Amino acid sequence: MATVSRYLGPGGPRWSGRAQSRWVATLAWFFTVVLGLTACADASRRFTGVWRAVEPLDSTWLTGRPELAIGHFGRELTGVVHFLDDNGLPSQSCPCAFLDQRDLDLDLGTFVVTAEVCDAGIWAFEATLDENGADPALEVTVYRTDATSDRVTGRFVLEDVFVSDDRRECEP
Amino acid sequence: MKRAACIAIALTVLAGAGQVHAARPELPTGPWKSIVVAVLPVTYFGASSEDLFVERPETTALRAEAARWHRGLELAFSGRDQVQVLGATELSERLTRSSELRRTRELAQERYALGIERWRALAPRDALTQLDRARELLVESDNDLVGPRLLADVEMHRGLALMDLGEVGPARIAFARMFVLDPTRRFERGYYGQKVEQELAGAARDVSQIPDPLSLVWPADRLGALARRLGVDVFALGLVLPRTSAGIQGAILEVGLFDAATGTFTRRESFALSDGALISGDLDRIVSAWHACALEAPRDLVRPQARPRWFVDFGYAHSVWLQHRRTRNYLHGPGTHIGVTFVPTPGLELWFKTEQRVTVSDANADLLDVFTTTHFALGAGLGVGNDGFRFSLRAGIEAAFSLADIGMTTDVDCKFFGADNDRCRGIFTAQSPAFWLGLDFAASVRIAPTRDFYLTLTTGTTIYALSGSLVSELNFPLYGSLGFGLPF
Numbered sequence: 001m002a003t004v005s006r007y008l009g010p011g012g013p014r015w016s017g018r019a020q021s022r023w024v025a026t027l028a029w030f031f032t033v034v035l036g037l038t039a040c041a042d043a044s045r046r047f048t049g050v051w052r053a054v055e056p057l058d059s060t061w062l063t064g065r066p067e068l069a070i071g072h073f074g075r076e077l078t079g080v081v082h083f084l085d086d087n088g089l090p091s092q093s094c095p096c097a098f099l100d101q102r103d104l105d106l107d108l109g110t111f112v113v114t115a116e117v118c119d120a121g122i123w124a125f126e127a128t129l130d131e132n133g134a135d136p137a138l139e140v141t142v143y144r145t146d147a148t149s150d151r152v153t154g155r156f157v158l159e160d161v162f163v164s165d166d167r168r169e170c171e172p
Numbered sequence: 173m174k175r176a177a178c179i180a181i182a183l184t185v186l187a188g189a190g191q192v193h194a195a196r197p198e199l200p201t202g203p204w205k206s207i208v209v210a211v212l213p214v215t216y217f218g219a220s221s222e223d224l225f226v227e228r229p230e231t232t233a234l235r236a237e238a239a240r241w242h243r244g245l246e247l248a249f250s251g252r253d254q255v256q257v258l259g260a261t262e263l264s265e266r267l268t269r270s271s272e273l274r275r276t277r278e279l280a281q282e283r284y285a286l287g288i289e290r291w292r293a294l295a296p297r298d299a300l301t302q303l304d305r306a307r308e309l310l311v312e313s314d315n316d317l318v319g320p321r322l323l324a325d326v327e328m329h330r331g332l333a334l335m336d337l338g339e340v341g342p343a344r345i346a347f348a349r350m351f352v353l354d355p356t357r358r359f360e361r362g363y364y365g366q367k368v369e370q371e372l373a374g375a376a377r378d379v380s381q382i383p384d385p386l387s388l389v390w391p392a393d394r395l396g397a398l399a400r401r402l403g404v405d406v407f408a409l410g411l412v413l414p415r416t417s418a419g420i421q422g423a424i425l426e427v428g429l430f431d432a433a434t435g436t437f438t439r440r441e442s443f444a445l446s447d448g449a450l451i452s453g454d455l456d457r458i459v460s461a462w463h464a465c466a467l468e469a470p471r472d473l474v475r476p477q478a479r480p481r482w483f484v485d486f487g488y489a490h491s492v493w494l495q496h497r498r499t500r501n502y503l504h505g506p507g508t509h510i511g512v513t514f515v516p517t518p519g520l521e522l523w524f525k526t527e528q529r530v531t532v533s534d535a536n537a538d539l540l541d542v543f544t545t546t547h548f549a550l551g552a553g554l555g556v557g558n559d560g561f562r563f564s565l566r567a568g569i570e571a572a573f574s575l576a577d578i579g580m581t582t583d584v585d586c587k588f589f590g591a592d593n594d595r596c597r598g599i600f601t602a603q604s605p606a607f608w609l610g611l612d613f614a615a616s617v618r619i620a621p622t623r624d625f626y627l628t629l630t631t632g633t634t635i636y637a638l639s640g641s642l643v644s645e646l647n648f649p650l651y652g653s654l655g656f657g658l659p660f
Binding site: 044071073074075076077078079098101163168 | 501534535536537584585587588589590595
């Protein structure tokens with residue numbers, strides 16, 4: 001019987017429990033990597049949103065609560081700066097200006113943009129991202145690039161991650 | 173106490189049944205394969221100079237015994253499990269199935285007829301040429317083993333032609349070959365002349381003194397070739413010999429079993445013809461012993477399970493556009509994949525696949541919005557491997573299309589403010605539907621831990637040659653897919 005059974009057709013190999021566990025672990029690792037890679041993509045949009053000054057800025061040449069509407073796309077960003085008074089209303093003299101990128105460092109979380117502010121020259125906004133608080137915030141230093149002026153520093157918090165169409169418009 | 177004993181007995185019975193169930197050997201699956209045994213005609217090998225012209229009564233009786241034990245040999249094999257018995261008629265039919273062999277035999281007959289004509293026209297040299305060729309053709313078509321009468325005729329006339337040419341020695345050899353092929357041939361006294369009759373008688377005497385006629389009548393190498401041609405596993409052969417053999421008085425029946433797997437005679441036995449009942453019993457014993465041994469021999473008795481030919485799999489697919497002229501980073505496209513593969517022969521496969529991929533924006537958002545592409549591809553491939561692992565190379569054609577506009581730009585102002593804004597310098601847009609057509613090349617691996625499912629990994633690229641404006645913008649998607657499939 002044993003001799004005959006030796007020549008009878010064998011069935012397929014059975015799948016051991018250890019092999020099953022190995023496959024499950026492999027699949028779990030694979031999906032974790034995929035999800036992780038997906039999560040990493042958010043770093044290229046970290047500055048996108050509407051950032052508004054927490055406290056009114058108080059200097060001889062810049063007052064009110066400016067607002068930065070930033071569009072961040074990987075290694076580039078652009079946007080609009082809205083000049084609002086203490087009550088959040090657009091400034092009558094110069095309501096807004098377009099932003100031009102000067103520098104962007106994703107590792108340090110900093111960027112520098114400039115804006116030609118109506119007839120008041122070119123202003124630079126140096127921002128550093130602060131994610132240590134409850135909400136993301138930018139520590140922004142504003143100064144004039146075309147004339148000697150004191151630097152104005154303020155803290156801008158993220159009001160909205162989504163930049164609506166009206167915040168993208170600027171007609172100085 | 174009684175209850176405890178009953179429970180113990182019941183548990184013991186159950187445990188035993190479980191063990192028996194567990195120990196039961198796995199039954200084979202698939203159809204069983206028979207051992208094909210061909211029984212060649214048992215002939216009376218009694219060429220004698222005394223029977224040259226008139227057959228003696230004892231010779232007639234021995235020829236009848238040969239016919240009887242041919243039937244006995246067939247009956248000894250019939251009815252046994254996994255044994256398929258073929259007679260001489262079936263063997264001839266199998267031979268004639270081959271058109272090539274049929275044609276060879278027809279050519280041999282033509283040459284033979286031509287040889288006789290030349291011999292009658294007193295042209296023995298020409299006749300010999302034709303008869304030699306006829307002999308070659310008949311041996312080529314195995315007619316020396318199955319239906320040797322025509323070959324015996326050819327040898328007869330070769331001998332006659334050689335006698336006319338004065339080559340007595342070769343003529344005698346031809347006559348001897350004739351008697352080996354047809355030991356019962358008779359002649360009309362005085363028809364061929366005294367010289368020929370003298371050589372015929374001498375050839376008959378020579379043949380009667382052959383020590384091992386079984387090996388001469390059926391050479392092992394010729395039997396092996398015939399077995400391969402006809403798909404026969406074993407030849408059962410027999411000869412009735414008139415003379416006394418070692419230890420046996422009187423005429424004997426010599427039986428041999430030739431195994432095609434080893435190319436040798438695995439069994440040779442001799443029986444005294446005087447006791448028919450004893451022969452039947454001994455023959456049955458020998459065939460039974462062979463039968464038991466044949467079943468244990470390293471021979472596949474079970475046909476292997478049918479090879480699955482259809483494979484259907486689905487899974488995850490991912491692609492990267494290698495050519496992306498309007499974007500600075502690669503564009504990735506995760507998606508799903510469904511594939512169907514048909515394997516008509518172990519090396520060839522025909523495949524079809526369909527994929528749905530979503531090409532997502534890169535980190536810089538140079539691709540303004542995601543777009544979905546639907547892909548259809550089919551082609552052929554060559555593969556190597558076995559049921560557990562297979563590697564194949566594939567080629568085919570692919571058609572892909574997208575129902576969404578494809579917009580690409582590196583201008584950050586276009587991305588933020590929109591295409592209509594004055595700050596936007598321009599966006600490349602491919603209007604929908606977008607269509608690509610090209611050639612697909614891939615390598616595929618299939619791993620089947622069991623016969624019930626498999627995992628497949630495929631990687632390849634598509635070279636789009638026809639896609640309107642998009643060939644230069646987006647091309648050469650490098651893709652990979654990981655799938656789970658079922659064979660049918």
